[in-house]
Amino acid sequence: MWQVLKSVLAAFFGVQKDQQRKKDFEEGRPTAFIIVGLLMALVLVVGIFLLATTAAE
Amino acid sequence: MAPKLPPQQPLQTPAEQGNDGAATAGHVNEGYHHGPSGLMRWLLTTNHKEIGTLYLIFSLSMFFIGGIFALVVRAELFQPGLQLVQPEFFNQMTTMHGLIMVFGAVMPGFVGLANWMIPLQVGAPDMALPRLNNFSFWLLPVAFTLLLSTLLMPGGGPNFGWTFYAPLSTTYAPPSTTFFILSLHIAGISSILGAINIIATILNMRAPGMRMMDMPLFVWTWLITAFLLIAVMPVLAGVITMMLMDINFGTSFFNAAGGGDPVMFQHIFWFFGHPEVYIMILPAFGIVSAIIPTFARKRLFGYASMVYATSSIAILSFLVWAHHMFAVGLPLVAELFFMYTTMLIAVPTGVKVFNWIATLFQGSISFETPMLFALAFVVLFTIGGFSGLMLAIAPADFQYHDTYFVVAHFHYVLVPGAVFAIMAAVYYWLPKWTGHYPNERLGRWHFWTSVIGVNLTFFPMHFSGLAGMPRRIPDYALQFADFNMASSIGALLFGTSQLLFVLMIIKCVRGGEKAPAKAWEGAEDLEWTVPSPAPLHTFDTPPQFHHREG
Amino acid sequence: MRNLAGVVAAIGGSVWLTRSALADGWNMPLGVTDVSRDIHGLHMTIFWICVVIGIVVFGVMFYSLFRYRRSKGAKSAHFHENTTVEVVWTAIPLLILVGMALPATATLKEMYDAEDADLDVMVTGQQWRWHYEYLGEDVSFISNMSTPRDQIDGAAAKGENYLLEVDQPLVLPVDRKVRFLLTSDDVVHSWWVPDLAVKQDAIPGFVNENWVRIEEPGTYRGQCTELCGRNHGFMPVVVEAVPPEEFDTWLAERKQAAAREASGVDREWGMDELMTRGQKVYESVCASCHQVDGSGNPPVFPALANNPALMEERDRHIATVINGVSGAPMPAFSSTLSPVEIAAVVTYERNAWGNETGDIVQPSEIQSQLE
Structure with missing residues (x-):
């Protein structure tokens, strides 16, 4: 699970080592990546929103 | 106009073409192809190559119609004062120019390329849903005939800008608006069906051995684009249906007097509109990512990060819509949120540009016409990206918003962006489509006149916008005169130089230097394993795909 | 090197x-x-x-393009990520x-900090002019483009401020915080003066806020920046910034004029003065849609000349000008025109261009309808 999160974060940043990417594609389950990816997208939106609220005060 | 390009055979003489009788040579070769001939062949075709050709010809015709409208606009703006057209007609020209170019030229252009190239690039015999494919194409001529016919109706055609903000487009609109809504509905259905077909093809029909991360980037970008289309075209359909109700059935979605909200229109429109912007540019990224490695004879740098960047852009495109609305009176928190998300989009976009340049670095570069267009894309799209970055700064956007600075920005990303990418793709894949290389001399002339024309047209618009010229005005104050004259001259140059493009295509279809299966030395993808011109049916037996290691 | x-x-x-x-x-x-x-x-x-x-x-x-040309024998490297x-x-x-x-x-x-303003100005967009109201001061007026048609059509030489000049500029004091409240009577407009860095949409049914503290006296010009129909390009904004004392004098004069205007309601008006006043109002406010000769622009903007149905219904005519037409482009003029102006313009429309009804509408009648 930790590895899935790490890979998703790497994808969000846009950079990942080729080896790890190959491992993910061969061993990981796509559903896990999709669910964590969607959750992280939500976290990103909420995060930016909180940042904007803080900055507006 | 019956297209003179049966892709299944090299064209020998025009005379043979003329007698496209019951059994032409091409059909004899294809034992099981017993389709009708003549016009009915094109009307009923389910072949992805023929439908691709139809899309591309349609797109080119719309490019010229939309271009003529733009030239009417530029002619009126050549000098201050009203000379050629009245404001009513001027507004119809700007509106129609935008609608035709977005929905009629750029989008069908990319769909045409997808039809031709996606099955060839993934090693599929055809699109997954061939009959649906035929239907989605033939909806388009219907939609755009209807749209163009509104110009002849009493009260004239749409005159409220391609963004058709309510209530100008509802309570205050000409009676023809209902027809405009119907035509957009039809075009929208066409796009959705096309997107479904593309997704089904990419996910189900790849050659054995080709994994997702082996797909060419044109396929990747189109896959993501297709998901965007499916997500947002229904939103467009929703907003125009609400308009329809407001106009004809007495509802008040966008009428404040009835409890509605005109700003809600803008929110819904841009929730569609911003992903739409990326629909028009992501496939271009895919094209450029195919062409640059070919002519640099070097593998694309950072393939995986290109895929990630495309996905990031797609996701972020749903979170930035209100940056088109910084001046409508959003709450401060919303301004900040949309400013931050918009600035974030610059990162994946920048990564793409860096990757292309890293691909060029230490390559072995040659400059055929497709490469010229792809390189111009990188430079000029980046300039459009810079002005986009400036527009993202919300406080400054209060000064830029709805001026010619914005017009300069989105034309830089759409004309030398999307349109140059389509042209690059045409030059790149014409050998595969026709079996002949495009005429290099004509190509160069077309390229240089286009580059000069585009910059002469759109670069001065940065200055006229900063100096204070609002967009969509038929007449302007005297201090903007020089910029506008330069823009108009540039537009005329750019417009007429497109005749060279048509001439090049016609010459290439009719003959020219014969192209081998692998027409470009550095080209790697599957389409270059089938003969040139590609026979009507390819990959009846799926090819075995061997992915590259390391 | x-x-x-x-x-x-x-x-x-x-x-x-x-x-x-x-x-x-x-x-x-x-x-x-x-x-x-x-x-x-x-x-x-x-x-x-x-x-x-x-x-x-x-x-x-x-x-890279120059250094790694194939024509100069460049061989490609093999890296593709780092x-x-x-x-x-x-x-x-x-x-x-x-x-x-x-x-x-x-x-x-x-x-976004529009708090603690010294002066509030309501800015209302209308097709195709601006209406300004100094809130709490009983002063309001309409600001129309003043560039003559001849200059636009090329029949006369274009002036220095071509398309950026108005009959009555918005007068503002320097060194005071002025808050703008923006709205619209019809479609979305946008009020922009580049030198003040104020651009704010005027949206029908909603009120937006913005503010300015001008530091130098002068004349500042801008335009409507949201497509608002046919004359979108002919809807300039002109702000005249003056020293605070000068502004106070100006405002006092305008207040007196407004009081005179208001007292006009109490007296009986004659046909001639109503017609003269009505023509001015009509040409400033109504002619952009219904045309100077009352021929309108059907199907959206009906003709007022040769419109027997309208001439038969005096009360509906008055009510339309006061309340507007719901679901149609006609705005309500009760807030932007004074009772005298409404009476004059209705009288004018009922007696101009061959509409010889002989009807006189008195300002007092309008006043009672407004109440």
């Missing part, structure tokens, strides 16, 4: 050219408020950031953007 010197000279030359071009009125104006200068500063900062990034990126690109480089070129833009977001956030917060 000679190459390098050439490159440096070329870059230096173009930077110098850009700077002089920007100084020469091709750029965003510096403006006359704190906010406008802050915005100009942000604009120039992000511009120079883009220039620097552009020089680096295009520099590497053109160097994690370090990719991390660096993702992180650097992120840092630049954070650096840009901080001052932008500060300026935006300043722009």
Whole structure:
């Protein structure tokens, strides 16, 4: 699970080592990546929103 | 106009073409192809190559119609004062120019390329849903005939800008608006069906051995684009249906007097509109990512990060819509949120540009016409990206918003962006489509006149916008005169130089230097394993795909 | 080495050219408020950031194009990824953007702080003119473009402020905080004066806020920036900023004039004076849609001349001008025209262009309807 999160974060940043990417594609389950990816997208939106609220005060 | 390009055979003489009788040579070769001939062949075709050709010809015709409208606009703006057209007609020209170019030229252009190239690039015999494919194409001529016919109706055609903000487009609109809504509905259905077909093809029909991360980037970008289309075209359909109700059935979605909200229109429109912007540019990224490695004879740098960047852009495109609305009176928190998300989009976009340049670095570069267009894309799209970055700064956007600075920005990303990418793709894949290389001399002339024309047209618009010229005005104050004259001259140059493009295509279809299966030395993808011109049916037996290691 | 010197000279030359071009009125104006200068500063900062990034990126690109030409025998290398480089070129833009977001956030917060204004001005967009009301002062007027049609059609030479001149400018005091409340009677408009760095949409049914503290007296010109129909290009904004004392005098005069206007309701008006006044109001307010000769612009804007149905219904005519038409472009004029003006314009419409009904509408009648 930790590895899935790490890979998703790497994808969000846009950079990942080729080896790890190959491992993910061969061993990981796509559903896990999709669910964590969607959750992280939500976290990103909420995060930016909180940042904007803080900055507006 | 019956297209003179049966892709299944090299064209020998025009005379043979003329007698496209019951059994032409091409059909004899294809034992099981017993389709009708003549016009009915094109009307009923389910072949992805023929439908691709139809899309591309349609797109080119719309490019010229939309271009003529733009030239009417530029002619009126050549000098201050009203000379050629009245404001009513001027507004119809700007509106129609935008609608035709977005929905009629750029989008069908990319769909045409997808039809031709996606099955060839993934090693599929055809699109997954061939009959649906035929239907989605033939909806388009219907939609755009209807749209163009509104110009002849009493009260004239749409005159409220391609963004058709309510209530100008509802309570205050000409009676023809209902027809405009119907035509957009039809075009929208066409796009959705096309997107479904593309997704089904990419996910189900790849050659054995080709994994997702082996797909060419044109396929990747189109896959993501297709998901965007499916997500947002229904939103467009929703907003125009609400308009329809407001106009004809007495509802008040966008009428404040009835409890509605005109700003809600803008929110819904841009929730569609911003992903739409990326629909028009992501496939271009895919094209450029195919062409640059070919002519640099070097593998694309950072393939995986290109895929990630495309996905990031797609996701972020749903979170930035209100940056088109910084001046409508959003709450401060919303301004900040949309400013931050918009600035974030610059990162994946920048990564793409860096990757292309890293691909060029230490390559072995040659400059055929497709490469010229792809390189111009990188430079000029980046300039459009810079002005986009400036527009993202919300406080400054209060000064830029709805001026010619914005017009300069989105034309830089759409004309030398999307349109140059389509042209690059045409030059790149014409050998595969026709079996002949495009005429290099004509190509160069077309390229240089286009580059000069585009910059002469759109670069001065940065200055006229900063100096204070609002967009969509038929007449302007005297201090903007020089910029506008330069823009108009540039537009005329750019417009007429497109005749060279048509001439090049016609010459290439009719003959020219014969192209081998692998027409470009550095080209790697599957389409270059089938003969040139590609026979009507390819990959009846799926090819075995061997992915590259390391 | 000679190459390098050439490159440096070329870059230096173009930077110098850009700077002089920007100084020469091709750029965003510096403006006359704190906010406008802050915005100009942000604009120039992000511009120079883009220039620097552009020089680096295009520099590497053109160097590669030049250095690795196949025609010069370049052989291609085989690398196609490098994690370090990719991390660096993702992180650097992120840092630049954070650096840009901080001052932008500060300026935006300043722009949104419209509290504690010394003067409130209601700005109402109408097709195709602006209506200004000094809230709490009983002073309001309409500001129309004053450029003659002949200049637009090319029959006369164009004046210095072609398309950017109005019959009555918005007069504002310098050194006082003025709050704008913006709305619209019909479609979405947008009120923009570049030198004040105020651009705010005027939206029917909603009120937006913005503010300005002008630091130098002068005349500042702008335009409507949201497409609002046929005469969108002919809807200028002119602000005249004057010293506070001068402004107070001006406002007092306007108040007296307004009081005279209001007292006009109490007396009986004659046909001739109503017609004269009515023609002025009609040409300033109604003619942009219904045309100077009352022929209208069917099907959207009905004709007023030769319209027997309208002439039969005097009461509906008055009610339409006061309340507008729901679901149609006709706005309600009860808030933008005085009772005298409404009475005059209805009288004018019922007696001009061959509509010889002989009807006289008295301001007192309008007044009672408004109450």
